[in-house]
Amino acid sequence: MTTFQLLRSLKFTQLFGLIKLFAPNPLMIYPSLKATINCWKVSNKIYSGRHHENNSANAFRHALWNALLVSEMIKWNKNFQKSLLWAKRVTDWHEEFSPNETLARKMDLHNNSFGRNIYKELYKKNSMVSQEEIINVLVEKAKLSKKVNSPEEISILKSSMVHITD
Numbered sequence: 001m002t003t004f005q006l007l008r009s010l011k012f013t014q015l016f017g018l019i020k021l022f023a024p025n026p027l028m029i030y031p032s033l034k035a036t037i038n039c040w041k042v043s044n045k046i047y048s049g050r051h052h053e054n055n056s057a058n059a060f061r062h063a064l065w066n067a068l069l070v071s072e073m074i075k076w077n078k079n080f081q082k083s084l085l086w087a088k089r090v091t092d093w094h095e096e097f098s099p100n101e102t103l104a105r106k107m108d109l110h111n112n113s114f115g116r117n118i119y120k121e122l123y124k125k126n127s128m129v130s131q132e133e134i135i136n137v138l139v140e141k142a143k144l145s146k147k148v149n150s151p152e153e154i155s156i157l158k159s160s161m162v163h164i165t166d
Helices: 003-008 012-022 026-052 056-077 080-097 102-125 131-143 151-155
Strands: none
Touching: 012 026, 012 080, 026 056, 026 080, 026 131, 056 080, 056 102, 056 131, 080 102, 102 131, 102 151
8 A cells, every 4th residue: 555545545534633743743654654655565465455354463453563663663752652652642543443343443453452462572682673573573473463352352352452253
């Protein structure tokens, strides 16, 4: 998916919300887009179209997007904490502007947080975290993703990715 295709797919209210998000932070546009497009490419390569469903491939994509957002932001602002907060802000915005049913939304928010936490763990060990390392860890974690049937189940599975369908 190109940047142009991504922007064309947005509804007016989503586009307006995106402008509102980035207007005070214009320098964050490029690294955020780079992480987003890279996430789509990697997810398509590993899982093809399966990452659009509420399965473990989708859990991987959400976690990867967050980890890549943090990784790209650190390159720009050199501040780990700000990078984590930006990734949360962008992906929380996304969940607000592309609403799902409650369970799917909680699943996405959980997997977003999971990806940021994985990046945080990797960063503590070595601040030079490679994309390959992120991908390898998350592919393995996606294999261990837990199927959930209720939002309550998600809240107790802090150390696992979660999915709804197989």
